[in-house]
Amino acid sequence: MNELAGQLENVTLPVIDMAPLFTERSDGRAEVAARIQLACRESGFFYIAGHGISPQLLENLERVSHAFFALPLERKMAIAMAKGGHAWRGFFAVGGELTSGEPDIKEGLYFGSELAATHPRVQAGWPLHGANLWPAEVPELQELVTGYMTETTRAAAALLEGIALSLNLEAGYFRSHYTADPTVLFRIFHYPVPDKATPASAWGVGEHTDYGLLTLLAQDRHGGLQVKTPSGWIDAPPVPGTLVCNIGDMLDRLTGGWFRSTPHRVRNVSGQGRLSFPLFFDPDFTAEMRALPKQAAQSDVGESSTVRWDGADLQAFEGTYGDYLLGKVSKVFPELSSGVLPKAK
Numbered sequence: 250m251n252e253l254a255g256q257l258e259n260v261t262l263p264v265i266d267m268a269p270l271f272t273e274r275s276d277g278r279a280e281v282a283a284r285i286q287l288a289c290r291e292s293g294f295f296y297i298a299g300h301g302i303s304p305q306l307l308e309n310l311e312r313v314s315h316a317f318f319a320l321p322l323e324r325k326m327a328i329a330m331a332k333g334g335h336a337w338r339g340f341f342a343v344g345g346e347l348t349s350g351e352p353d354i355k356e357g358l359y360f361g362s363e364l365a366a367t368h369p370r371v372q373a374g375w376p377l378h379g380a381n382l383w384p385a386e387v388p389e390l391q392e393l394v395t396g397y398m399t400e401t402t403r404a405a406a407a408l409l410e411g412i413a414l415s416l417n418l419e420a421g422y423f424r425s426h427y428t429a430d431p432t433v434l435f436r437i438f439h440y441p442v443p444d445k446a447t448p449a450s451a452w453g454v455g456e457h458t459d460y461g462l463l464t465l466l467a468q469d470r471h472g473g474l475q476v477k478t479p480s481g482w483i484d485a486p487p488v489p490g491t492l493v494c495n496i497g498d499m500l501d502r503l504t505g506g507w508f509r510s511t512p513h514r515v516r517n518v519s520g521q522g523r524l525s526f527p528l529f530f531d532p533d534f535t536a537e538m539r540a541l542p543k544q545a546a547q548s549d550v551g552e553s554s555t556v557r558w559d560g561a562d563l564q565a566f567e568g569t570y571g572d573y574l575l576g577k578v579s580k581v582f583p584e585l586s587s588g589v590l591p592k593a594k
């Protein structure tokens with residue numbers, strides 16, 4: 250951790266070394282779990298070190314992603330999301346996503362678990378299930394994205410064991426109840442330098458919370474991510490070698506608000522194009538969302554747990570994770586969803 254020390258001066262969120270979660274050492278695991286518990290209750294955001302993801306892989310992914318976004322718009326549109334249909338994959342242009350009702354100043358690529366046309370869920374026409382779209386001009390992207398998703402999913406699964414321990418549940422609790430067949434979505438975002446036509450009030454990503462269990466975010470050196478804390482908005486600047494981790498609405502729902510799904514937003518003021526790489530490690534599409542068993546520590550839920558950034562009553566949600574996700578997706582991509590998604594709750 251020493252080499253990090255100098256980088257941490259402007260960082261107020263905790264950095265948690267999760268390496269003990271990859272071992273059998275119960276004392277080390279308990280210590281990590283205690284730190285996770287504190288972070289999830291305080292802000293729902295922390296950095297993870299010791300995640301096991303190859304820095305070389307991330308470096309290559311960054312280089313190749315820049316090459317993709319530098320293509321002319323019409324070449325990027327060759328894999329536009331509309332062509333991914335139900336699977337919800339491919340490219341969207343700046344202004345194409347409305348995270349909190351207004352167009353975001355970002356473009357991006359959507360990926361997910363690769364499912365063949367013969368997979369029963371694809372055959373049955375399930376939304377958000379299917380094959381990824383890959384750009385012909387940047388062939389290296391496929392192997393890099395696939396490798397990054399594999400490594401980051403492994404880190405997320407280990408981290409979820411730490412979260413289970415932090416809730417007095419057995420380490421495998423979430424795996425056996427919620428993530429045996431997880432919903433894994435991965436995105437690459439490019440936040441361009443705002444041009445003269447961009448209103449000063451516009452956001453790269455508007456204020457929102459994430460939908461599922463865990464988000465693991467790699468960001469390049471430019472920064473711009475802000476997190477809402479009880480004492481106001483704070484920056485979550487890049488810390489080399491770490492990822493930002495935050496918990497989503499479903500962990501908030503499962504813990505009755507004891508763990509926070511915290512609003513965040515992005516504005517790129519670096520003067521250069523910014524890349525970020527969020528991976529969402531979420532429950533099975535079919536998993537029913539209800540409160541955790543009683544032994545999960547969740548006794549002193551404060552009032553803030555019921556007052557949400559979007560006015561929604563998260564604790565009242567009942568249904569599967571798929572229901573929840575489709576409801577969200579149809580709001581952030583209204584145009585696309587009207588054609589391809591079944592009516593969501």
Ligand SMILES: O=C(O)CCC(=O)C(=O)O
Binds near residue numbers: 466473513525526
């Ligand atoms: O780009 C970032 O730093 C954050 C992206 C984000 O919040 C999201 O994709 O949910």
Ligand SMILES: [Fe+2]
Binds near residue numbers: 513
């Ligand atoms: Fe987010």
